[in-house]
Amino acid sequence: MRELLLCPPDYYGIEYEINPWMSRARGAETERAKSQWQGLHQTLEALDSKIELVPPQPKLPDMVFTANAGLAIGKKFIPSNFRHQERAGEAPYFVRWMEERGYEIRRLPENLYFEGEGDALFAGDGLFCGYKFRSDIQSHRAVAEMLGCLVISVELVDPRFYHLDTCFCPLPDGGAVWFPAAFDEYGQRAIRAHVPELIDVEEEEAKCFSCNAVVLERDIVLPKGAPNLVKTLTARGYRCHELPMSEFLKAGGACKCLTMFLPQKEKC
Amino acid sequence: MFSETIELRGHIIDSLTLTKILDQIVTQGASFNTVEFRIGQKRADQSFARIEITAPSQESLDELITRLREQGAEVAPRK
Numbered sequence: 374m375r376e377l378l379l380c381p382p383d384y385y386g387i388e389y390e391i392n393p394w395m396s397r398a399r400g401a402e403t404e405r406a407k408s409q410w411q412g413l414h415q416t417l418e419a420l421d422s423k424i425e426l427v428p429p430q431p432k433l434p435d436m437v438f439t440a441n442a443g444l445a446i447g448k449k450f451i452p453s454n455f456r457h458q459e460r461a462g463e464a465p466y467f468v469r470w471m472e473e474r475g476y477e478i479r480r481l482p483e484n485l486y487f488e489g490e491g492d493a494l495f496a497g498d499g500l501f502c503g504y505k506f507r508s509d510i511q512s513h514r515a516v517a518e519m520l521g522c523l524v525i526s527v528e529l530v531d532p533r534f535y536h537l538d539t540c541f542c543p544l545p546d547g548g549a550v551w552f553p554a555a556f557d558e559y560g561q562r563a564i565r566a567h568v569p570e571l572i573d574v575e576e577e578e579a580k581c582f583s584c585n586a587v588v589l590e591r592d593i594v595l596p597k598g599a600p601n602l603v604k605t606l607t608a609r610g611y612r613c614h615e616l617p618m619s620e621f622l623k624a625g626g627a628c629k630c631l632t633m634f635l636p637q638k639e640k641c
Numbered sequence: 642m643f644s645e646t647i648e649l650r651g652h653i654i655d656s657l658t659l660t661k662i663l664d665q666i667v668t669q670g671a672s673f674n675t676v677e678f679r680i681g682q683k684r685a686d687q688s689f690a691r692i693e694i695t696a697p698s699q700e701s702l703d704e705l706i707t708r709l710r711e712q713g714a715e716v717a718p719r720k
Binding site: 498499505510511513514517518521522523524525526527528557559560562563566567641 | 650
């Protein structure tokens, strides 16, 4: 059974603009957001996951996106150093919560930006880490030293896909779902060299954040709006669970952004 | 000619960071000399490269170094 960390959307809303999806003029509908989040919670729970909840905090609307809290490997937790001041206040709450559950906190130097599982996903033989919009490439070296694993840094080039988990989704068979144009040429080559079976997502479906999926063995929980991807995954033997995520897409997030694995992997 | 030495550390081969940096140097009209190169022996071992860059002007060198820093390069301390 996988353990997952979620945060109820009690204080969720579009209160600032730190990515191209966010517009204060186009706010999230509170009740619909709560209903969509409940749908995710129920779906994940029904897939035999243990759901943990971190208490939401006022004035931290993006705390709901727990994937950006940090990176948990075994009982080690590397907390995020958020690039934007608007999100920096989330870090101490996540750290305290993880500490209380016995995680060993391994902090990165303060001058290195790193946004946790949002930019760090295990696939194939390494930990893939995205950089440029949120995390710094320099943080990847520090993460590699802390964990003793192969870290493959890939540059993100499309600001709409500002975190790795918005354009890259590893699958348990060693492959991954991805939107290639979100990466520079070298990132694409590095991914192709290390991940054997890649499923390309077309732009229209990538814009629905279809790569922002929670994968639980053969079950994949993803936002609605990617019929072609669902068809491909189904043909490969995956069960797809499509959820409405419209209110979280307004903040540039969906199923995966709302979920952090506890831990993502037991060891490197 | 104007020179600066940079250092690169990490999984710079698997990530193709070294390739990217060398390509950027050449594309920007500069040249390079590999002063030191240590390749990690095991999968998780990091590699290290010290590279001397030569550019036709201080301005083009500075611009190039700024770009390379964004890719993780550090300017080597002058001896």
